[in-house]
Amino acid sequence: MSSNYLDIIRPGINTTFQDKGRDHLYHIGIPFSGAMDNRNYLIANKLVNNNLDSAVIEFAYQGPHIKYSGEKINFAVTGDVIFSIKKKDTEIKGKCYISYQIENGDEINIISTNKSVYGYLALGGELDLKFQWNSCSINTKANIGSNDGKKLDIGQRINLKKINSNKDIKKTNYINTKIENIRVIKGTNFDYFSEEGKKIFYEKEFIVSKLSDRMGMRLEGPKIENIVNTNIKSEGLIKGVIQVPADGNPIIMLSDHGTIGGYPKIGVVASVDYDRLVQMSPGSKIKFKEINLSDAETLFKLYEMETQNLLSQI
Amino acid sequence: MIKNISNLGDAALYCDFGNEVNKSINSEVIKYFKTIKEKKFEGINNLTPSYNKLIISYDLKKTNFKEVKKFIENINIEDSKKTNSKKLEIPVCCHENFSMDIKRLEKILKLSREKILENFLNKEYFCYMTGFIAGMPFLGDLDENMRAQRLETPRVKVPKGSVALTEQFANIYTFESPGGWNILGNTPLDIFDSSKEDKPNLINPGDIVIFKEISLDQYKNYNE
Numbered sequence: 214m215s216s217n218y219l220d221i222i223r224p225g226i227n228t229t230f231q232d233k234g235r236d237h238l239y240h241i242g243i244p245f246s247g248a249m250d251n252r253n254y255l256i257a258n259k260l261v262n263n264n265l266d267s268a269v270i271e272f273a274y275q276g277p278h279i280k281y282s283g284e285k286i287n288f289a290v291t292g293d294v295i296f297s298i299k300k301k302d303t304e305i306k307g308k309c310y311i312s313y314q315i316e317n318g319d320e321i322n323i324i325s326t327n328k329s330v331y332g333y334l335a336l337g338g339e340l341d342l343k344f345q346w347n348s349c350s351i352n353t354k355a356n357i358g359s360n361d362g363k364k365l366d367i368g369q370r371i372n373l374k375k376i377n378s379n380k381d382i383k384k385t386n387y388i389n390t391k392i393e394n395i396r397v398i399k400g401t402n403f404d405y406f407s408e409e410g411k412k413i414f415y416e417k418e419f420i421v422s423k424l425s426d427r428m429g430m431r432l433e434g435p436k437i438e439n440i441v442n443t444n445i446k447s448e449g450l451i452k453g454v455i456q457v458p459a460d461g462n463p464i465i466m467l468s469d470h471g472t473i474g475g476y477p478k479i480g481v482v483a484s485v486d487y488d489r490l491v492q493m494s495p496g497s498k499i500k501f502k503e504i505n506l507s508d509a510e511t512l513f514k515l516y517e518m519e520t521q522n523l524l525s526q527i
Numbered sequence: 528m529i530k531n532i533s534n535l536g537d538a539a540l541y542c543d544f545g546n547e548v549n550k551s552i553n554s555e556v557i558k559y560f561k562t563i564k565e566k567k568f569e570g571i572n573n574l575t576p577s578y579n580k581l582i583i584s585y586d587l588k589k590t591n592f593k594e595v596k597k598f599i600e601n602i603n604i605e606d607s608k609k610t611n612s613k614k615l616e617i618p619v620c621c622h623e624n625f626s627m628d629i630k631r632l633e634k635i636l637k638l639s640r641e642k643i644l645e646n647f648l649n650k651e652y653f654c655y656m657t658g659f660i661a662g663m664p665f666l667g668d669l670d671e672n673m674r675a676q677r678l679e680t681p682r683v684k685v686p687k688g689s690v691a692l693t694e695q696f697a698n699i700y701t702f703e704s705p706g707g708w709n710i711l712g713n714t715p716l717d718i719f720d721s722s723k724e725d726k727p728n729l730i731n732p733g734d735i736v737i738f739k740e741i742s743l744d745q746y747k748n749y750n751e
Contacts, residue, residue, distance in 0.1 A: 228635065236572035239584070241728050242658035242719075247571075346724055354701065355661040357721050398536050402541075443751055447657070447665070449575025449582035451539045472575060472658040473665075481536030484587050505593060509537035513587050 215281030217338070217373040221365055225323065226342075227273040227426070230340065230358070231476055233266045235348035239472045245452060246350040249331045249427060249468055249491040253291040258385060259527045260289035260312045261337035262379045268342055268359070270334040274494075276363060278321025278336075280376065286313045286376050286405045287403040288321065292332030293389050296323040311384040312337070329389065329492040338376040354428065364435050387527050395486050398509055400455065402477035405441040410461075413437055414479055415470040415501055419463065423495045427469040430490070432499060436461030437476060449476040453482035453490075455501075467491060485512040528555065529581075532599060533619045534592050538600060539584040544615045545649070548578040548667070556581050558730050565653065572689050576732055578665075612733035617699070619648075619690050619738045620746035621712035627710040628678070632692070635675045645739060647711065648675050652697060654734040662701040662719025664730040669695050681707030688713040690738065697738075699730075714751035715741075 232255065234247020248254030248271055258267050270277065276296065289312040290296055296307040299320040306315065307321075309332075315321070326332045342349040342359035349359040356362030365371075385483070401524075419434035443459035454466045456476035456488070466474075467483060468491075482490055483504060493499060528544070535541040542559070543550050553576075560576040563583065570590030575582040585595050585667050608744065621644055623629070629640055652666035669692060682705065685691070689700040691708030700706060701719035718729045730736060741749070 237574075239573040239575040239582075240564075240732070241656065242661040242663055243727075345721060353720070354704070357661070362721075398534070403534055409690050425703055446546070446578050446580075447656075447659070448577040448580040451535060451573075451582065451584045453536055453538075471660060473577060473656065474659070480534070481539075484537050506534050506537055510587065513537060517588055518746065 217286065217376055218496070219371045220280045220282070221277055221367055221369040221371070221457040222280055222318050222320070223278035224365045224367050224369070225272045225275045225277040228277045229271050229273040229351040229353070230268050230342055230360060232233065232268045232348055233345040234350050234468065235276060239449065240348060242472050243346070243355065244470050244472055245468055246352045246358070247348065247421045247468055248333065250292065250333075252488045253333050255520065255524060256310065256385065256527065257289055257291040257333040257335035259524050260291070260310065260383045260385070261287045261335045262377045262381070262383070263335060263337060265524070267335070267338050270321060270365070272332055272334070273326065273330050275325050276332055278320065278322045279500045280318070280320045281315050282317055283373065284376060285314055285316045285380065285514060286373070287314055287337035287380050287382070289313070289335050290323065293327045293329045294332035295325050295327055296321065310387050312382050314380060314382070328494060330494050331492060336373065337380065339374045341372040341374045354469060357493055358523065365485040387523060389492065390489070392486060392489050394500050396483040396504045396509065396512070397455065397480035397489045397501045398483060398504065398506060400478035402445060403479055405439050405477040406457070406479060407438040407440045415503055419499045421493050421495050421497045421499060425495060427467055429470060430465040430493075431465050432463045432465070434462070437463065437479065443477070444475050445477055447473045451481070453484070453487055454478050455480045455482065465490070483512065485509065485516045497522040528540070528685050529559070529599070532596055535582060535732070538587045539582055540592065540595050542581040542583065542599065544579045546579065548655075550653050552579050553653070554733070557615050558604055558638040560732070562597070562602060566602070568595070568598050575658065585670060612735060614735045614737070615717060615730060616737050616739050618741045618745070618749065619712040619714050620741050621744060622743040622746070624691070625713035629711065632675055632709055632711065636672060638672065643673070643711070644740065646670050647697075648740050649737060652736045653697075653729050654732050654736060656732050657728055659732065660704050661721070662728045663698055664718065664736070666697045666736050668697050669697060675709050678709065681705055685710065686713065688715065690714055696715065713746070715746050
């Protein structure tokens with residue numbers, strides 16, 4: 214029986230354990246999964262002195278309300294998140310990007326993500342979770358990963374295997390930036406679409422639909438007309454691929470996507486913009502901007518350097 | 528042979544083997560897939576073989592399009608490469624409890640239930656690829672007169688084990704999932720088992736599958 218644990222008073226809407234994800238499994242139909250917003254995942258772990266590939270609690274929109282039991286431990290929340298910390302009779306408003314210390318009986322109440330989708334809660338220690346294919350990431354569709362591949366539920370208890378001895382309080386001044394344009398690279402079926410359709414894709418605004426989740430982001434807006442074939446022979450997908458089915462509304466593949474798809478690919482989101490794309494909540498406006506491969510590679514390199522720089526300063 | 532290599536976004540190679548769907552092209556894809564997988568090139572994190580394409584995705588922090596392309600262009604694919612394919616018998620029950628789309632198939636194919644089953648059962652199918660959902664095999668080819676389109680409106684929930692048809696292919700829903708294929712029966716076998724990490728898929732690309740009919744009683748007693 215572990216003496217350090219969390220009790221879930223309220224699970225939130227879509228709360229899962231996530232880590233770096235799992236690779237080398239597309240060919241059997243298992244997607245990458247892992248934390249949606251990789252930069253915020255890494256920062257959360259660094260703020261509590263964890264290894265950068267440790268498991269965290271990912272939540273979307275409304276987060277979990279948790280009661281902690283055990284010896285002193287640090288925690289941190291990243292993203293654009295509203296939360297509070299309850300200690301005995303006082304409740305304080307929490308701030309993202311700073312670690313806090315909690316002790317036996319304290320509660321963390323993650324109320325919501327603010328005009329964004331995903332937030333991360335990292336605890337300074339090691340959660341006692343089942344690993345499948347070197348990852349504890351929960352894939353609720355295939356029921357793979359920790360927690361029997363299911364979302365966190367009310368009344369659940371999560372044990373900690375170990376607590377970090379380094380309990381230094383850390384902080385960073387990171388601010389989540391929003392981008393108006395999502396940069397994309399031309400897809401392999403770009404020429405399936407009419408001249409008008411291509412123009413619409415790059416010039417018009419699309420709205421993120423409510424039917425978006427860890428698998429995909431559906432967009433609404435002007436229809437993109439296909440003039441060749443609304444189906445292709447099924448072939449592999451990767452995250453960021455923008456497929457346009459017969460109804461003309463684009464769908465962007467996200468981290469839990471099906472590994473094979475049969476709709477034409479009009480574009481692929483540049484890796485540099487993925488973390489910010491997944492944070493666009495339903496109702497947000499999206500505009501696509503075309504870039505070429507070499508610019509996409511350079512931009513990602515700069516983004517990655519910035520991430521490493523941020524982490525090294527924590 | 529790969530006819531063309533292009534980029535799919537900034538973190539994947541799109542290897543095109545042509546537009547036709549047949550066993551010989553697909554066997555080429557599988558040969559490439561197996562050879563590349565064994566070479567363990569630093570940075571490649573996924574390979575997705577399909578009918579006539581191979582997508583190679585990589586970690587942009589470790590490598591890039593130019594490096595992976597060069598590696599693929601210079602790879603030596605051995606013709607003698609063993610595919611290790613298996614022949615598998617899959618029990619399927621086509622009782623009315625399971626064959627949800629038999630009436631639709633009778634109408635579209637203009638064939639009786641008996642004829643449809645006769646055409647479908649006891650024949651060898653080739654596994655072209657697995658995926659979409661974990662472990663789902665795409666098996667072909669159905670006879671010309673057995674080819675039906677997807678449902679106009681896909682089902683929100685297709686039961687686990689459903690054996691279903693679309694165009695020249697049959698597949699098996701490895702767990703409950705949305706789907707639009709024509710359901711002909713159900714297998715009591717576990718086609719995907721995530722507890723077997725080294726071999727979660729019963730059926731793999733290159734394997735041969737034969738469907739054998741079982742009765743409802745045999746179905747019910749199968750896992751006992």
